[in-house]
Amino acid sequence: MFGFIHESIRQLVIRKYGEDTWIQVLERSGFENGKENIVNHYYSDTDTYVLVDSVSIVLKVTRDQVWEMYGGFLITYSMEIGWDELVRSMSPNLKGFLDNLDSLHYFIDHVVYKANLRGPSFRCEENPDGTLLLHYFTGRPGLYHIVKGVVKEVAKLVFDLEITLVVQGRTQRSVHMNNGERVEEHVIFLIKNVGESRRDSEASTTSLLTSAANDFGDLVDDNLRMSPQDFSKALPYHFVLDESCKLVQCGDELYNHIPKELLQPGTPILRIFEINRPQIPLDFENICNFINAVFVLQVKTSPLKKKHMDAMSKEERLQEVEAMEAESASNELTQGCHLKLKGQMMMLSTKKHIIYLCSPYVTSINELMQFGMRLTAMPLHDATRDLILLNQQRLTDVEVKYVVTSVIKTHTLYSLQLEANNEQLETMTRELESERKKTDTILKDMLPRKIAQLLLNGEHIEPCEYEATVMFCDLPAFQKIIPVCQPKNIVKLLNEVFFKLDRIVVLRGVYKVETVSDSYMTVSGIPDYTSEHSETMCHVALGMMWEARSVVDPVNKTPFLLRIGLHSGTIIAGVVGTKMPRYCLFGETVTLASQMESLGLPGKIQCSKWTYQKAMETGRFEFSPRGRTAVKGRGDVETYFLTRSLKKSIWEITNHERDVNINSIEGYEELETSIEYAQAVKNDNKSKVDPSNSVTCAIS
Template identity: 65%
Template structure:
């Protein structure tokens, strides 16, 4: 696990039990003082479990209670070190907050620490009597008490309310990944309002009929494919139904025919799950990164042109052929209203002009409404500023 977790465990223990207690924890778990909490270091899970097991043994409290205590402290600590405004602005209600945790994990992994960590996934449903049914998926079985601590503390600190949390289901299954087999745990929590509240609700208010436009949708298929040029719609078997127009610039027309299995065209980089309908639905709040399996079509055309012509004109850009040119897409999955189809709303995962050119693309390849344009230009400005200095 990431070193920040070790550091926050360290902070929790010295505040609660003192420095001597932490020294004993390190001695029992086999850590050298000062090397157990390097924030940017990645520790094996076994090291983290050893720390928590030592805390449990020395404090004489169950391991599950240590994890739950840690979940509550994690919110307290992150708000202390400057994350409070971000946490308070994530959502106006608890359900929206929990549904946003996947994207927050992605931001922390890829932007803050520039890592590719294996985080959990959260998905909420509205239950009876204004309750929340929270589905928690993780490749690290046994950490579910952290969720209880996190939810209670977020409800108290961010939404000024108490909540009651019960576990209504817990299952484990073996999942076959490209990297091998792993155990995935699925825990279901029921979250209800407690006694203390300020009139807030843990779920968003329902839409009234007046909130919905009952008029005819004025967007036809051609308009939609132009407005979202990289989108993909698949059926329950994860076979193509519809794609955006610009995907034809990077993937052969034969592969983009309706009925082609999605897994034949793409491999999934994130989240680390099998690419099938049920798993996608379980991780529906995650940021999805898909990578084209075959060589991008524009690069193939350039290669063929290069074989025919010994020289390239000055107006063309010479793009080296590398495996890094397999186009990546980043975006979100959404379950359509019929519950039988998924739509992948996405953009090319490029952050700089060199990356853009590698795929034979230009800024005009991005719709004006796509913030990827701004990201590329901001990065270019940053690089220019560095060169000037």
């Protein structure tokens, strides 16, 4: 909503409740003091609703009461700041004032503030008993209490009336527009005068709310008629439409802007015009509902297209008209400039026809020339002539004044611009620094921190040979879960497992290389060499085995068992790629570590003899020999199962608190018991449960 509304709310609260109350409102709404009431700024509806809700909470009244109070204050405040004469001169009675509210909104929107306010629309009906029915249409549901406050205050200040407004009906419907669908609310108010006027009403003869209409029926000669040709010359831009919104007749000048094939009686108006204002579907019912609004219609055919079609034969023009219909209206309206018409819709006495009385929507000589028009194209009685001439004079005066004052203003503008540029540059620098930190963080997550820092410094990373320990692990049961689980549950499950494994990797200070499907690869000893790389990786493997058991297999309802393989040896490591750089490992050590994992058993940590020997050099562990295992390309290799660490407990490795009433001191008994239990249940269920028969999978 427009900033003037925020300023009006601010004035209301400060005048009635004090500056401190307004400070409380700002604190609750989250606005910075001084930036909530910029008059020419366009705030989102959400910002305005938050501000009003904050006023409601601070004042301890309902939101509807705030809106009605605001509506009453809005009239008082507007008349104080210079709108008094305009408001009082709009109409001699309340009905006329309400009928002209749409025009007032249009004037404020296009002349005063030049903003897209999307104002409401009003239509007033007089009942036989002198009461009024006010129809209120808006694209912002729930704000009808503002109308109650506005109308009551106008009646009191301008027309010296005490009135009541009662909501007779309130409906909402979805309206399809060119730019999408919106909800439109229609509220009907019954307006009654609750007392005698406190002063004589010069304009009232039948009702205090309305004036009697003049009846010229006896004065008009029945033989006085105007031919369609004379009417089309007198009103050269008008057109008449029927209940089906089809063309009945039109003014002569329209033929200079629209192909005559489109101006045949019976042509749907939607084929000829696009509605710019009000933002409603162009049909008979909506036109009647918004009959008091200023209508701006745009011709769909550009001047260039019209000139091109005039040079065609009749058959070619018909084909071109059909092609234009097949094209999207949005595509057509993006080419060249299109004539706009501004005017009012009037219901004829038949109640089945509407006439559009309008003029070309041009404000300068340049716009006039764009459409190939001259001033003579407008009747002498049309005020648009004077508007164009006055505006041209204004533009000339402005240009002269600009030349005279430009030298004086240059230095000031330069200083202000320089200050603004400096402030903008500082803001951009802060934002750039923030984004740089995010990028650095991402890069340091993708690569070892030492390598990432070298890349950020612009240094070249040479591939190096390291002595390290590589670990692979996976979830053997994962492939059986995929066919029976929802995709989102699979991703959720894998994310839960990897989140726990990542925590151990960060905790023990090793480097996570990559994950592929359910396979997880990490390495210890690079890029910073440590003689304890094998010992560290053994602790990581024990910690991961413990963490995995806290996640339940959704098929077998047992703790997950990891299959882990370790191997120590020489590897080649280096950065590969520039767009998405990766720190990649190469060599037989990586291959053998992968085979240790693939040839291992669920719930077991299988190590090569090289890892076993290296781990025992710096650490103390308990291994159980598995024997010799056939490894592709290496023959029979001696392997071991890692069972426990004699230096660190499970609680130290995983950084978990031990429950002294339940858990053992080291924690390895619970780890082994859980693994044996899971294997036993798995073997027992293998003959009873066929996971492939499951159609759903619930993961908690």
